[in-house]
Amino acid sequence: MSLAGITSYIKNSYLYRVAKSGSNKVQQAFYDCIPNTSIGSEKWQKRIKWVGSEISSPENRLILGVTALMSQPFIDGHNKNVDAETRRVSVCRTIAKIIAGTSTGVLIRYGCIGAINKWSKLPSSVDKLGQKVKLNKLNTFFSPGNAGHDLSEAVKQYRKTLGTILSLFVMSITNFVIDAPLTRYLTNKFIDKSGGVKHDTSK
């Protein structure tokens, strides 16, 4: 039996239909509790549109980093599974890890998205002066074949997606080369600032 056949068999089975119907009923009951809302304020409509269009993975990573600084040290500082001295070191390590990870994460994402922007030009692309960009093999290397206008929202999101994926592979290397030593360095700095430890942790 092919994969499609198996999927079809499962979807037509009595058990699946009962589970699906139950799950839909629960979901519907949940959504029924939410009142219908219309966003009347033009200011808010513009803000939401701006978020959808401009915020992407680098900004998302920055938001996660900033909020992580507000929550994770607190969680580690209240971890009752370890003693007070360990908690202090653990908090220092967490702060160092967040700073190192966020700064490299944001910068590399921005860099890779910028590179993809440069190398995914379309026939409708124009430069800063409004002149048509001369296409070549390099600046169309990442151009999709089914793209619409250069300034369309879909093309913008595509570039951000590909830039983000590229940045993840770059960061698999920088995670070792930059993040780990920077985390270790910052951890030791923070431990020293907070009064040091009985044993050396810089090994």
Next chain:
Amino acid sequence: MTLLNNMAEITSKKFMGLKNYLYKHYGEEPGKMLVHTGVLSWTLSAAAQVMAVAFNDKISKKEKLFLIPQECADAAINILSFYLVTNAFTNFGVKLVKMGKLTTPKIDKYLKDNKIADIGKITTDISKNMEGEVLDEFKSLKSGISMITNTIGSIASCNILTPILRNEYAARKQKEILSKNNLSNKPNEIPINPNSKPLNMEAYQKLAYSKFSNSGMKV
């Protein structure tokens, strides 16, 4: 130079299918893109952790047999909690817009003028027959809301749920490792009681630097 240009052209064409797929699937849903790249990010990060343990000469074979499955389990916690929570939040936001629960006055007018039935039903997609300006407005609203709910979900999973789960799991596993290590301790070494609570500094340091980094290092 010609050879390089030809190679670039061939490579570019080889990946055309992938590029078209990314354009089609993520072009209008930035929230979905962040969920999927987030999972990829956690996966690559976890793979780096496992490799770091696997190729670390300072860790014995016996310890590796224990540490590698531990890293994999840790990765599963990170990836699953990220995916389940963030995806649920993102889908929630998108669904509200799709079913017509969250709209703008322009979309409201369209729904009334076209007498769209079943607003608020989970199977409804109000954008089915939309076109022109109202469709653009719908897409903008959907992108914005999916981005906002995705960010809230990411914060909840990465910064609250995962650290709590990881701390619990790490403390339990570290004690297990110490308990195993104690069995092979030399007589002059300070024994660490695995059942003593909480974990002390000596025990923490013994383990903290036996690995490349702790497993929360998301790329």
